[in-house]
Amino acid sequence: MTRMTGAQALIKALEMEKVDTIFGLPGGCILPAYDPLLESSIRHVLVRHEQGAGHMAEGYAHVTGRPGVAMVTSGPAATNLVTPLMDAYMDSIPMVGITGQVGTNAIGTDAFQECDTVGITRSCTKHNELVMSAEDVPMAVRQAFHIATTGRPGPTLIDLPKDVLQNEMTWYWPSDDEVIASLPGYRPNTKGHPRMIKEAAKLIMQAERPLLYVGGGMLKARAAEVLRELVELTGIHVVTTLMARGVFPDSHPLNLGMPGMHGNAYTTTAMQQSDLLIALGARFDDRITGRVDSFAPDAKIIHVDIDPAEQGKVRKPDVPIVGDCRLVTEEIVKAIRHLRDGGAVQPELGPWKSRISGWREQFPTTYEQSEPGKALKPQYCLEQLRDAAPEGTILTSGVGQHQMWSSLHWQFEEPYTWVNSGGLGTMGFSIPAAIGAKMGRPDRTVWAVDGDGCFQMTAQELVTATVERIPIKVALLNNSYLGMVRQWQEMFYDERYSEVYLSTDCPDYVKWAESMGCVGIRVESPEEVGPAIEKANSINDRTVVVEFRTDSDEKVFPMVPAGMSNDDLLVHPSQCAIRDRLA
Amino acid sequence: MTAINPSGSSLNHHILSVLVQNRPGVLARVASLFARRGYNIFSLAVAPAEDEGMSRITVVVDVDSAPLEQIVKQLFKLIDVVKISELDPRRSVxxxxxxxxxxxxxxxxxxxxxxxxxxxxxxxxxxxxxxxxxxxxxxxxxxxxxxxxxxxxxxxxxxxxxxxLPKLDRGAHLRAANTPNSPRGDKKGKVG
CATH class of the missing domain: 3.30.70.1150 (ACT-like. Chain A, domain 2)
Structure with a gap:
């Protein structure tokens, strides 16, 4: 019988869950938990703002597949964690938040730094729990990790009152069976329905214009390998959503990349014209579908998702399959093989494929190079960065134009090399996510692409990167504006620019970077781009910030204006003359 | 509530019998899910159920506000929700x-x-x-x-x-909520 405090039990439980890194910041109520941390094998990364801790945990989870852990105190620290929790919930990132809470006898009295953390985080976690006794700590930790990592992954939160951390308990470690028995309402269904799988295989074998519409769920399910098998077996083109970039190599001729609001024109059009969408771990997000009632009107839908609530939420599937994307895709591959062995043949996909390649040749995602003496094109900077990036580089991104350009112009060859905030669209995600990713994969180069708006939201975490010796590289595309907002105001509000201009040189990003212990480089002309990137890539013991001064007029194309049909997508101005060929 | 719709309740409303783990905050979880997803609750009754540690929530939902299937599936994602049955008014008391x-x-x-x-x-x-x-x-x-x-x-x-509760005659027929994966519409465990 080992007696210990709730705090010691917490740290021990985290060790038992094989946690190697915690991102956090201590404060009053969580103080007891920080004491046993001194003796623990767990590395703690001290952040400068609790939001940073949450995004770091997300970045870590993105690249490792293991749950990221963020530990902060009560009240304002807990509320600062809300954004990352919601971000992780939207993008199905396994993450465990640990918050301090005022003592159990002070709960409800408006005590100092008290807030209703479980109440506030109820709708942005998969599950949360206020632990009321030290004895309950190990079970609460086990449940939190179990729920965060199984079924549709997501964030969980444990709220720990100070006295629960201080009180003594007798250590025990619940078995898997005990954990499952304690959660009678939680039985994720991983195996797809055999009849539905057969039905899916049959539809795939009949379709003349099929497309694989692959979402982030395939990455969560570690299903890249079986996806490749399915593609090679059937010869069907793959569409990889913003959350799925990297699940299938961009160099593969059958990969059409990103569809949707800012997707490639040929990709979005292929979806519109398809007669069968095989949706694997994708959720028919409004950024993909455009106006729902005109989305892929002729397509039958096979929808594979582990979350039953995604089935029919937006578009009614013809074949709904609830299950783990990897297991179900494996079964679909088997079922197709079985049909083939029985003599079934797919229709000739040649005509469909040549339509796709026609669109692809005529409507490549493109931009115009800057004229001599004019501001840099952000796409050019990203392409240079891409071509010089060491193999296996992980790219993180904030939210806005730079995010879309990253997804469109980068070449992703490997799963888990792209980390971004898709569903919630959290500005400032990039830098902390990059730090978390670097902690998860210290062997990799991590480039954080950021905009000037995003950078100013979370740049202070570069101090964390320096002090904690977690060297990342930041490509700051500074166009002096909230670029995506500016694009909308230009296009849809008659160029009436309202509150979108930031500043070109305030702050001085190079000095700011240097003040945070980073190497700062400013790039203003195309000739400087290559050497600056080369220099950044050669520095591996410090964080480097490269500020690219880019053209504020540059817009993201293609674009489907909000609320419009994907059929009405706007191509790059240089392709307008031949727009009608996109059908 | 009846003042809003005194007569037509059986047409637009469906009765869900939701078995939940009786834990602190469970009612708040259910209620905030309805609020967050824009579903309307017509009436709600909660009390401990036959099993120790369980409560039964009888919730009458306004189906005009969202498809029932989506309400049920979202509700089922709550970890504390153990079982949901839709009670057909003709087959329940x-x-x-x-x-x-x-x-x-x-x-x-x-x-x-x-x-x-x-x-x-x-x-x-x-x-x-x-x-x-x-x-x-x-x-x-x-x-x-x-x-x-x-x-x-x-x-x-x-x-x-x-x-x-379901009627006892005709075999206490319980029409559980449909899941796409179980064509017969019966649901034993919890998915999510």
Whole structure:
């Protein structure tokens, strides 16, 4: 019988869950938990703002597949964690938040730094729990990790009152069976329905214009390998959503990349014209579908998702399959093989494929190079960065134009090399996510692409990167504006620019970077781009910030204006003359 | 609530019987899910169920606000929700309790007492110019009673919201919520 405090039990439980890194910041109520941390094998990364801790945990989870852990105190620290929790919930990132809470006898009295953390985080976690006794700590930790990592992954939160951390308990470690028995309402269904799988295989074998519409769920399910098998077996083109970039190599001729609001024109059009969408771990997000009632009107839908609530939420599937994307895709591959062995043949996909390649040749995602003496094109900077990036580089991104350009112009060859905030669209995600990713994969180069708006939201975490010796590289595309907002105001509000201009040189990003212990480089002309990137890539013991001064007029194309049909997508101005060929 | 829709409740409303783990905050979880997803609750009743540690929530939902299937699936994602059954009104027994204080001056009193007798309601308290009445029964019966009482002048009214269980005859048929994966529509475990 080992007696210990709730705090010691917490740290021990985290060790038992094989946690190697915690991102956090201590404060009053969580103080007891920080004491046993001194003796623990767990590395703690001290952040400068609790939001940073949450995004770091997300970045870590993105690249490792293991749950990221963020530990902060009560009240304002807990509320600062809300954004990352919601971000992780939207993008199905396994993450465990640990918050301090005022003592159990002070709960409800408006005590100092008290807030209703479980109440506030109820709708942005998969599950949360206020632990009321030290004895309950190990079970609460086990449940939190179990729920965060199984079924549709997501964030969980444990709220720990100070006295629960201080009180003594007798250590025990619940078995898997005990954990499952304690959660009678939680039985994720991983195996797809055999009849539905057969039905899916049959539809795939009949379709003349099929497309694989692959979402982030395939990455969560570690299903890249079986996806490749399915593609090679059937010869069907793959569409990889913003959350799925990297699940299938961009160099593969059958990969059409990103569809949707800012997707490639040929990709979005292929979806519109398809007669069968095989949706694997994708959720028919409004950024993909455009106006729902005109989305892929002729397509039958096979929808594979582990979350039953995604089935029919937006578009009614013809074949709904609830299950783990990897297991179900494996079964679909088997079922197709079985049909083939029985003599079934797919229709000739040649005509469909040549339509796709026609669109692809005529409507490549493109931009115009800057004229001599004019501001840099952000796409050019990203392409240079891409071509010089060491193999296996992980790219993180904030939210806005730079995010879309990253997804469109980068070449992703490997799963888990792209980390971004898709569903919630959290500005400032990039830098902390990059730090978390670097902690998860210290062997990799991590480039954080950021905009000037995003950078100013979370740049202070570069101090964390320096002090904690977690060297990342930041490509700051500074166009002096909230670029995506500016694009909308230009296009849809008659160029009436309202509150979108930031500043070109305030702050001085190079000095700011240097003040945070980073190497700062400013790039203003195309000739400087290559050497600056080369220099950044050669520095591996410090964080480097490269500020690219880019053209504020540059817009993201293609674009489907909000609320419009994907059929009405706007191509790059240089392709307008031949727009009608996109059908 | 019945004032909004006194007669048509059985058309637009569906009864969900939700078995939940009886833990702190479970009702808040259910309620905030409805609020967050924009679903309307018509009535709600909660109390401990037959198994220790479990509670049953009988919730009548306004199906105009969202497809029932989506409501059920989202509800099922709550970790504390163990089982959801949709109760078909034709195959379930429903009960509700109504308490009402009505104006009853001496000359009105006999009329109200007569009404109460017809409905088999109970007079719980008698004041100088008011009566407090209770009626237990099918919610439709309560609707009728309430409408008639309204003519006398209701001072205060409280209804419990309906509770329901499947009927025992014809094999206690429980139509559980549909899942796409189980064509027969029965659901044993919890998915999510």
């Amino acid at each position: 429903e009960r509700e309790l109504l308490l009402a204080t009505v104006r009853a001056r001496a000359e009105q009193r006999s009329q109200i007492v007569e009404l109460a007798t017809i409905f088999e309601a109970k007079i719980l308290a008698v004041g100088v110019d008011a009566l407090t009445i209770s009626l237990e029964g099918h919610p439709d019966k309560l609707d009728d009673f309430e409408e008639l009482l309204d003519d006398c002048g209701i001072v205060e009214l409280q209804r419990t919201g309906r509770v329901a």
